[in-house]
Amino acid sequence: xxxxxxxxxxxxxxxxxxxxxxxxxxxxxxxxxxxxxxxxxxxxxxxxxxxxxxxxxxxxxxxxxxxxxxxxxxxxxxxxxxxxxxxxxxxxxxxxxxxxxxxxxxxxxxxxxxxxxxxxxxxxxxxxxxxxxxxxxxxxxxxxxxxxxxxxxxxxxxxxxxxxxxxxxxxxxxxxxxxxxxxxxxxxxxxxxxxxxxxxxxxxxxxxxxxxxxxxxxxxxxxxxxxxxxxxxxxxxxxxxxxxxxxxxxxxxxxxxxxxxxxxxxxxxxxxxxxxxxxxxxxxxxxxxxxxxxxxxxxxxxxxxxxxxxxxxxxxxxxx
Amino acid sequence: xxxxxxxxxxxxxxxxxxxxxxxxxxxxxxxxxxxxxxxxxxxxxxxxxxxxxxxxxxxxxxxxxxxxxxxxxxxxxxxxxxxxxxxxxxxxxxxxxxxxxxxxxxxxxxxxxxxxxxxxxxxxxxxxxxxxxxxxxxxxxxxxxxxxxxxxxxxxxxxxxxxxxxxxxxxxxxxxxxxxxxxxxxxxxxxxxxxxxxxxxxxxxxxxxxxxxxxxxxxxxxxxxxxxxxxxxxxxxxxxxxxxxxxxxxxxxxxxxxxxxxxxxxxxxxxxxxxxxxxxxxxxxxxxxxxxxxxxxxxxxxxxxxxxxxxxxxxxxxxxxxxxxxxxxxxxxxxxxxxxxxxxxxxxxxxxxxxxxxxxxxxxxxxxxxxxxxxxxxxxxxxxxxxxxxxxxxxxxxxxxxxxxxxxxxxxxxxxxxxxxxxxxxxxxxxxxxxxxxxxxxxxxxxxxxxxxxxxxxxxxxxxxxxxxxxxxxxxxxxxxxxxxxxxxxxxxxxxxxxxxxxxxxxxxxxxxxxxxxxxxxxxxxxxxxxxxxxxxxx
Numbered sequence: 001x002x003x004x005x006x007x008x009x010x011x012x013x014x015x016x017x018x019x020x021x022x023x024x025x026x027x028x029x030x031x032x033x034x035x036x037x038x039x040x041x042x043x044x045x046x047x048x049x050x051x052x053x054x055x056x057x058x059x060x061x062x063x064x065x066x067x068x069x070x071x072x073x074x075x076x077x078x079x080x081x082x083x084x085x086x087x088x089x090x091x092x093x094x095x096x097x098x099x100x101x102x103x104x105x106x107x108x109x110x111x112x113x114x115x116x117x118x119x120x121x122x123x124x125x126x127x128x129x130x131x132x133x134x135x136x137x138x139x140x141x142x143x144x145x146x147x148x149x150x151x152x153x154x155x156x157x158x159x160x161x162x163x164x165x166x167x168x169x170x171x172x173x174x175x176x177x178x179x180x181x182x183x184x185x186x187x188x189x190x191x192x193x194x195x196x197x198x199x200x201x202x203x204x205x206x207x208x209x210x211x212x213x214x215x216x217x218x219x220x221x222x223x224x225x226x227x228x229x230x231x232x233x234x235x236x237x238x239x240x241x242x243x244x245x246x247x248x249x250x251x252x253x254x255x256x257x258x259x260x261x262x263x264x265x266x267x268x269x270x271x272x273x274x275x276x277x278x279x280x281x282x283x284x285x286x287x288x289x290x291x292x293x294x295x296x297x298x299x300x301x302x303x304x305x306x307x308x309x310x311x312x313x314x315x316x317x318x319x320x
Numbered sequence: 321x322x323x324x325x326x327x328x329x330x331x332x333x334x335x336x337x338x339x340x341x342x343x344x345x346x347x348x349x350x351x352x353x354x355x356x357x358x359x360x361x362x363x364x365x366x367x368x369x370x371x372x373x374x375x376x377x378x379x380x381x382x383x384x385x386x387x388x389x390x391x392x393x394x395x396x397x398x399x400x401x402x403x404x405x406x407x408x409x410x411x412x413x414x415x416x417x418x419x420x421x422x423x424x425x426x427x428x429x430x431x432x433x434x435x436x437x438x439x440x441x442x443x444x445x446x447x448x449x450x451x452x453x454x455x456x457x458x459x460x461x462x463x464x465x466x467x468x469x470x471x472x473x474x475x476x477x478x479x480x481x482x483x484x485x486x487x488x489x490x491x492x493x494x495x496x497x498x499x500x501x502x503x504x505x506x507x508x509x510x511x512x513x514x515x516x517x518x519x520x521x522x523x524x525x526x527x528x529x530x531x532x533x534x535x536x537x538x539x540x541x542x543x544x545x546x547x548x549x550x551x552x553x554x555x556x557x558x559x560x561x562x563x564x565x566x567x568x569x570x571x572x573x574x575x576x577x578x579x580x581x582x583x584x585x586x587x588x589x590x591x592x593x594x595x596x597x598x599x600x601x602x603x604x605x606x607x608x609x610x611x612x613x614x615x616x617x618x619x620x621x622x623x624x625x626x627x628x629x630x631x632x633x634x635x636x637x638x639x640x641x642x643x644x645x646x647x648x649x650x651x652x653x654x655x656x657x658x659x660x661x662x663x664x665x666x667x668x669x670x671x672x673x674x675x676x677x678x679x680x681x682x683x684x685x686x687x688x689x690x691x692x693x694x695x696x697x698x699x700x701x702x703x704x705x706x707x708x709x710x711x712x713x714x715x716x717x718x719x720x721x722x723x724x725x726x727x728x729x730x731x732x733x734x735x736x737x738x739x740x741x742x743x744x745x746x747x748x749x750x751x752x753x754x755x756x757x758x759x760x761x762x763x764x765x766x767x768x769x770x771x772x773x774x775x776x777x778x779x780x781x782x783x784x785x786x787x788x789x790x791x792x793x794x795x796x797x798x799x800x801x802x803x804x805x806x807x808x809x810x811x812x813x814x815x816x817x818x819x820x821x822x823x824x825x826x827x828x829x830x831x832x833x834x835x836x837x838x839x840x841x842x843x844x845x846x847x848x849x850x851x852x853x854x855x856x857x858x859x
Contacts, residue, residue: 033738270526
C-alpha cells in the first residue's frame with residue numbers, strides 16, 4: 001500500500017482545509033445580510049438587536065472574529081449555533097446520518113444501475129433498447145431533481161399510494177426493530193431514486209461510450225477471435241472502462257450533496273441539505289461555516305478515495 | 321280512522337328517525353378520547369422555549385406545552401388561563417392577578433407566583449423581543465406577595481397588558497428549571513417542562529416533536545388526544561399532499577393556490593384566522609420613503625394609491641383569502657379598527673390628474689417627466705424603486721404593472737429578509753417597498769412602531785416611511801396610557817383618520833392564515849397557539 005503517498009496526500013489536505021476555512025468565513029461575512037434580524041424577529045427595539053449582536057460577538061471587528069473562529073476550530077470547537085443554541089458539531093452530527101444514507105443510496109443506485117444500463121445499451125448498439133436507453137438517459141440528465149421530485153410525489157406517492165409523501169418514518173405509527181428498518185427503506189426509496197436519476201443518466205452514457213470504444217480495441221477483437229463468451233468479453237472491456245467512470249462518480253459526490261438540498265426539501269428528508277437552506281436564510285454563520293467545512297472535507301476525501309481506487313483498477317498506475 | 325292511524329304511525333317513525341339521527345349527530349359531535357394528531361409545521365424550531373424568542377417556528381411547535389397568565393377567546397378578548405381573575409388598579413398602573421390553585425408543572429412541582437415573576441423579569445424582558453420592546457421601559461416591577469398573587473406595577477398607566485399575556489406573548493416557564501442558568505442554552509430548551517395540555521416526549525431534530533397528554537392539566541377533562549406529533553415538512557405544497565395522503569391531520573397554513581382543491585373535498589375542513597404565532601393580524605403595506613423628494617409630495621403618494629387596484633391584489637395573489645385593507649389598523653382588532661374610513665379609491669384618472677398637478681407631465685411613452693417639481697431637476701423621469709422579499713414578488717409585479725398605466729416607472733428589487741431590513745431601516749436606501757406589518761393583538765404592540773417618530777430606524781420593521789407627525793405621536797402616547805377601551809378606540813380612530821390623510825403608507829390587503837384539517841378531527845381553536853387543547857379525532 002502506498003502509505004507514503006497517502007501521508008503526502010493527507011498532508012496536502014490540511015492547508016487546503018485551512019484555506020477553505022478562511023475563504024468560507026470571508027465569503028459568508030462579506031455577503032449582505034444581518035443574522036440578528038432573523039434572530040430578533042420583527043418587533044424588537046434597537047437595544048435588543050444591539051444586545052444580540054454583542055451576545056454573539058458580531059459587534060467585534062471581522063479580523064478578531066476570524067481569529068477567534070480559527071482558534072476555536074483548531075481546538076475542535078465549531079462554535080454555537082445562533083438559532084439552535086447548541087454546539088454546531090451536535091447540530092450537524094444529528095443531520096449527517098440522514099444525508100449520508102440518502103446520498104450513499106443514490107450513489108450506489110446510480111453507479112450499479114448506470115453500469116448495467118450502459119452495458120446493455122452498448123451491447124445492443126443502435127437497436128431499440130439502445131435508442132430507448134439513450135433517450136431516457138438524455139431526459140434524465142436534463143431533468144431538474146426538484147421537478148422530478150414533485151412529479152414523483154404526485155404520481156407515485158399520492159397517485160398510487162405506493163410510497164409515502166414525506167419524512168424518514170411514519171409519524172402516526174412509529175415502529176421498532178425490523179419493522180422500523182422496512183419503514184425507513186419504504187420512505188427512502190422515492191427520494192433516493194429521484195436523487196439518483198441525474199447521476200444514473202450520466203453514468204449510463206459514460207459506460208456506453210466507453211464500452212463502444214473498447215469494443216473496437218485490439219484486446220477485445222483478440223478475445224472474440226479466441227472465442228471467449230460475450231459476457232466474459234464485456235467483463236474485460238468493462239474493467240478498462242471503469243477508470244473514467246470512477247473518476248466521474250468520485251468528483252460528482254459534491255454535486256450529489258448539493259442536489260440533496262432540493263430533494264430533502266421536497267421529501268421533508270431531515271438531512272444536512274435542509275439544515276443548509278434554513279441556516280442560509282437565518283444567516284446562522286457558525287452552522288454554515290461548520291457545514292461548509294464538513295462538505296469540503298467530504299469532497300476532498302471522495303477525491304482521495306477515487307485516486308486510491310485507480311491503482312486497484314489499473315495495475316499500470318503506481319503511487320510514488 | 322285508518323288515516324289517523326297512518327298519520328300517528330308516520331309521526332312516530334319520523335320521531336324515531338329524528339331521535340336516531342340526533343343521537344348519531346350527538347355521538348359524532350361528542351369529543352372522542354385518545355388517538356394521535358399529526359400536525360405539519362414548516363420549520364425546525366431549533367429549540368422549544370417560546371419565552372426566549374418571537375420566532376414563529378418555535379412558537380408553533382411549543383405553545384401547547386405552556387400557558388400564559390391570560391388566554392384569548394375567538395374575538396381576541398382576555399380569558400382566564402393560569403390566572404383565574406385579575407383587577408386593574410390605580411387607573412391602569414397596577415394589575416393584580418389571582419393564580420389558579422393546584423396547577424402543576426409537567427415534572428410534578430407546583431406552579432407558583434414566583435414562576436411568573438421569574439419568567440417576566442429574567443426571561444421575557446431580556447429575550448422576548450415584543451415584550452421587551454413594548455413594556456420593558458414602562459414596567460416598574462413585579463411582586464409576588466404570596467404563591468397565588470402576582471402584581472405588575474407600571475411607571476404610568478399601561479393599557480395593552482391583558483392582550484400580551486397569552487402563550488404567544490408571555491409563556492410562563494418554570495423557575496426551578498431555569499433559575500441560575502443561561503435561558504438561551506439551558507438543556508431544558510430541548511427537553512421542556514411546562515404547564516400546558518401536552519407534555520414533551522421527544523424531539524428528533526429536523527424530523528418531529530412528539531408530545532403526550534398531560535393527565536394533570538388544570539382544565540378538567542382536557543386534552544382529549546393521547547398524543548400529538550409535530551412533523552416538520554418545509555414545503556407547503558408537500559404538506560397538502562401529506563394531508564391528502566392521510567400522513568398528517570392538521571396544517572397551519574393552506575397555500576392560496578391549493579385552497580379550492582381542499583375546500584371542495586369533503587374529507588377536509590378549513591378555518592381562517594388572523595392569528596399566527598410569529599405575528600398576528602398582518603397587513604401587506606406599501607411604504608413610501610418620505611425622505612426622498614419625489615415621494616415627499618403628498619399628491620404623488622395619493623396618485624400611487626389611486627393607481628393601485630387592491631381588489632386585484634386580493635384575487636390574484638391571495639386567491640381571495642384575505643381582505644382589502646379598509647383602514648390602517650387590522651379589522652381583526654375590531655375595537656381599534658376604524659371601520660368606514662374614506663380610503664383612496666382605485667381611480668386612474670384621478671391619479672393622472674394628481675401627477676399632472678404635482679408637475680409630472682406625460683411626454684410620450686414611458687414614465688412621466690418632471691416640469692417644475694420642487695427638488696427635482698426638470699426632465700427627470702418619474703421612476704421609483706420597490707423593495708420586496710422574494711416571496712412577495714407578485715406584489716412587485718402588480719405594483720409595476722398598475723403604476724406604469726399612470727406613468728410611474730417601477731424598478732423591482734427583491735431582497736431576502738436579512739438584507740432587506742438593514743437596507744430599508746438602517747441605510748434607508750429605497751423609494752418604496754412592501755412589508756407585511758403584523759399589528760399583533762394590540763395596536764400598541766404592532767401599530768405604534770409604524771407611525772411614531774421615535775420609531776424611525778435603525779431597528780427593523782419600525783417606521784419605514786420616516787413619518788413624523790407630532791399630533792399622531794401624541795395620540796399614540798395617550799392611547800397607550802388609556803385603559804378604557806371606548807376612549808382608546810376613539811384615539812386610534814383619530815390616528816387612522818390623520819394617517820390616511822397623510823398617506824405615509826398605503827395599506828393593500830389584510831392577510832389571513834387558513835388552517836386545514838382532516839374532517840375526522842374537530843375541536844380546534846385556530847385563533848390561539850393552544851389550538852389542539854380541545855381537539856379530538858374519530859378513529
